[in-house]
Amino acid sequence: MKVCYAKFIPHDFLECHINDAINVLKSMKISFKWLEELFPRVWELSFYSVLLHDLGKCASGFQRDPRGWGYRHEVLSTPFTAFLELPEDERNLIALTILTHHRPLDELEEILPSGEHRGEFEEKVGELFQNRDYIEEIFFERVPYWELYFFGRRKDLFNPPADWVEQIEGYDFDPLLSWYERNAKKYWSELVFLRGILNASDHLASAGELGIRLLSDIRAAVESRIPLERWRLLQRQAGETEGNLILRAPTGYGKTEASLLWADRNAFRTKKGVASRIFYVLPYKASINAMHSRLLALFREPELVGVLHSSSAFYLYSSELEYKRLSSLYRKIYTPLKVTTPFQLMKPFFGVGFPEMGLTELTGSLLIFDEIHAYEPNVLGIILAMLELLMRKKAKALVMSATLPKFLEKLLREVLKPHLLSTPSEEADRFTRHRVNVIDGSMDEVGELVEEVNAHGPVLIACNTVSRAMEVYSRLCDRYNAMLLHSRFTYGDREEKEKKLLASLEDYDVVVATQVVEVSLDVSFSTIITEPAPLDALIQRFGRVNRQGFGNPRDVYILTTGGEGDKRIYPMEVVKESLRILEELNGKPLLESRVPELVSHAYEPIADKLTDEVLTYREQALELFDSLKPLKSNESERQFYEMFQGLEAVPGVYQDRVLELINRGRSIEIHRYLVPVPLWLFMSESDAFHRLSDRGPGKYVLVAELEYSPELGLLREPASGGEVL
Structure with a gap:
């Protein structure tokens, strides 16, 4: 036979x-x-x-x-x-x-x-x-x-x-x-x-697996990090709350542990452990990687804590984990706790990949959204649409933030019908760490400002755009031991810079950075000089100063004038209102109990407009989701990648090295040489970009024939030594 x-x-x-x-x-x-x-x-x-x-x-x-x-x-x-x-x-x-x-x-x-x-x-x-x-x-x-x-x-x-x-x-x-x-x-x-x-x-x-994994005792994992007698009030209350929840608490309060205790209370269990699929959703890769490492330290097994974002395979490879096996398993109904972006959750709703598997896993799931205020209106609208559908499928959600504007809270409350928990004012104020100082001026006087603040330790200079950060760094690098950090470095160079700062921050006089510093570095500067920005973004930047000095406020400095490119990034009405609020607080501590109220005030000039935008995107998303047919491919898959797939390119100086990696079958290492490229830069310098190598249908390596250096990053100038291809 x-x-x-x-x-x-x-x-x-x-x-x-x-x-x-x-x-x-x-x-x-x-x-x-x-x-x-x-x-x-x-x-x-x-x-x-x-x-x-x-x-x-x-x-x-x-x-x-x-x-x-x-x-x-x-x-x-x-x-x-x-x-x-x-x-x-x-x-x-x-x-x-x-x-x-x-x-x-x-x-x-x-x-x-x-x-x-x-x-x-x-x-x-x-x-x-x-x-x-x-x-x-x-x-x-x-x-x-x-x-x-x-x-x-x-x-x-x-x-x-x-x-x-x-x-x-x-x-x-x-x-x-x-x-x-x-x-x-x-x-x-x-x-x-x-x-x-x-x-x-x-x-x-x-894949050789004979069953799905269940999460070990969540409460015991939290207790291993924070003994029961040291649990804060909101952590205890979150662990007693059944159903959807919005939680407001200051940075450093312990919201992550509160969210895990909430998940423990709402999870479905078997005799062998927690069966519910839990998704911890964050907006930025850097914070996702950091959270994955933190949760992995709690639950100890990489099969129990997954990570999903566009470059998670390289993160696993760099972490010396089984990146091929784990990357595959994390995309299946296998791992009980996953740290991810909202874009990964959106994929099945747009019919991307194996959507039925993703939708099945999300059914009955527990969703933890941290820093939900950080998304653009289109993303917020899609998140609301997803939540509306998932609430009908026995899912539950926790949204937590230190800086949640009122208009966004109202939108979430309409969908979730949640319980509300906030840190009592007296307790919140114990987390006050910063004293506001508004300075009339711009980064044009930054050299003199660094001298005037008389900091006892490294100073963070926060700029709103990459070009502005490069300009400021060029002014300071001859006078100070300085480092430049922004999003337009290769991932490898940026990783090296961040490692240097983590290992030897005190060796630097100043660090000039863009918004990347808001999420990527767990370091504490002596003070900050920042360009004006929306209040919630400024509070995130302040969070890099005096990180553990609760109750002992340090001075932070906000300039009144930004750069020409700021309007491409921020709504200027919110920036203007944020400055007005901070000027009223000039010379005073920024009390943590007032942060939610102040952030809401900052967004009041455009709250109605933003609400309308978010609701419009929500309705469009619901219509799109309703049009999807199970078991069939969908036009919406193309729409998803057009909306959310970011551009990345290899600087021309590295293209020979990348081609060698491709030929040697080590494509995973190409990630070290990629630079995120904003769409406006790609469009304005489109003649400088070309494809190096096709790697299958729809897969190729994009090359930017623009000047690049590990010190400054990717510039707008064409690379020297010949015509731009």
């Missing part, structure tokens, strides 16, 4: 792969009880989807040469669902799940057996017949035992007849497609769950 393999290199018998996938499915069934409340038949139908999804691989042509076979095994697997003694609708749900578990339905419709394709299909069924002995004596014979293992009893719902080959050959796909067109909206959730669960079971089994 011939054997049938499901996987090659290494070889894996079909029955072994199905056994592994059923093991994964059983672990999900035990853990994800909330799915039964939304779809009571989810596990029975998922079992038969997993059972039959790869049976078409028994075709002799696939067994001889799976890559060169030239047909889709799913098309041969699907007709076996005709032998399930289930209602027609349930059989069709399983059939569509199996048919689309690798490719969307619209990509398969052209090759499905009808008319001219019927002959090819019948030929491939003939290849199945060549392995009839294996299918009947090995696979069919095991079905009752798999049912017994999964359900605890035999179901006897799969009963292929003696002439099963002839019936497979005569299977008609047209009624299945017609049923889909009539019922896709009605059975939207069922199709999403079934395909998502099948994808997760199949992918994890193929």
Whole structure:
């Protein structure tokens, strides 16, 4: 008797792969009880989807040469669902799940057996017949035992007849497609769950995993960091709050621990641990990486704490973790706690990747949003739309911030109907760390200002634009031991700079930086001189000064005049109002209890306009999400990448090194040489950009033939030594 393999290199018998996938499915069934409340038949139908999804691989042509076979095994697997003694609708749900578990339905419709394709299909069924002995004596014979293992009893719902080959050959796909067109909206959730669960079971089994992971005791992890007797009031209250929550607390209060205690209170548990999928959402890669390291120190296993953003694979590689395995697992329903960006959560709503798997994982999840005020109106609108849909799917959310404007809080309250927790004024004021000093002037006088502040330690000079930061650094670098830090360095050079600052901050007199300093550095400067900006952004910058000096305010200095490019970045009405507020506080401590109120006042001039913008984007997102069809590819996938995919380029000086890495199969290291490029720079200097190497459909390395140095970063000037390509 011939054997049938499901996987090659290494070889894996079909029955072994199905056994592994059923093991994964059983672990999900035990853990994800909330799915039964939304779809009571989810596990029975998922079992038969997993059972039959790869049976078409028994075709002799696939067994001889799976890559060169030239047909889709799913098309041969699907007709076996005709032998399930289930209602027609349930059989069709399983059939569509199996048919689309690798490719969307619209990509398969052209090759499905009808008319001219019927002959090819019948030929491939003939290849199945060549392995009839294996299918009947090995696979069919095991079905009752798999049912017994999964359900605890035999179901006897799969009963292929003696002439099963002839019936497979005569299977008609047209009624299945017609049923889909009539019922896709009605059975939207069922199709999403079934395909998502099948994808997760199949992918994890193929990766050698036999189950999903559960999170160990959250409360115990928090207690290992902060003893119970030292828990602050809001931390205790968060741990006692059931349902959605908005939490306001000062920077340094311990909001992360509060959010974990909230998750612990709201999580679904099994005997083996916390089953709920928890997403900790942050706006910036640097803060995501730092939070991942922090949570990994709490829960200790990289399989328990995942990280997801556009360059997370390189972060894992740099952290000397199993980046290939972990990057793959973090994108599946496997890891219980993930630190990520909102853009990763948006992907399944836009139909990107395997959207059904992402939507299934988000169902019943716990979402923790930190620094939600940092997003543009379009992103906020999409977040609100996602939250609105997820609240109907048993998800819960915690939003926390030190600087949440009132208009945004109101929008969130309408969607979440949350509990509200705020630090009492007296307790909040214990976290006061800064005294406001408004200086009439601009960065043109920065040299004299550094002398005047008479700082006892390194001074942070915060500029609003990269060009301004370069200009200020050039003025200071001859007089002081200075460093320049902004977003237009290669990731490798920026990492080296940040490591130097962390290791030897006191060696520097001044550090000139842009907004990157608001999120990327856990260092404490003696003081700051900053250009004017919205109050919430300024408070983030102040947070780099006197980081642990609660109750002992240090002076911070805000200039009244910024640069010409500021209006590209910030709403100037908010900047103007922020300055007015700070001038009233000139010479006084910035009391933490007043921060939420002051930030709300700063946004009052444009609060109505921003609210309208956010709501417009929310409505557009809801319309788009409603138009998506499960199991099909969507135009919205292209829209997602057009809206959110950032540009990155290799400076021309490094292109030979990058080409060498590509040729040596070390593409992961290209990330060290990439520089984020704002769209305005790409458009204004478009002649300076070209493609170095195509790396597959839609994948290439972009080169910027502009001047670059590890000291200054990427400049706007064309690279010397020839014409711009």
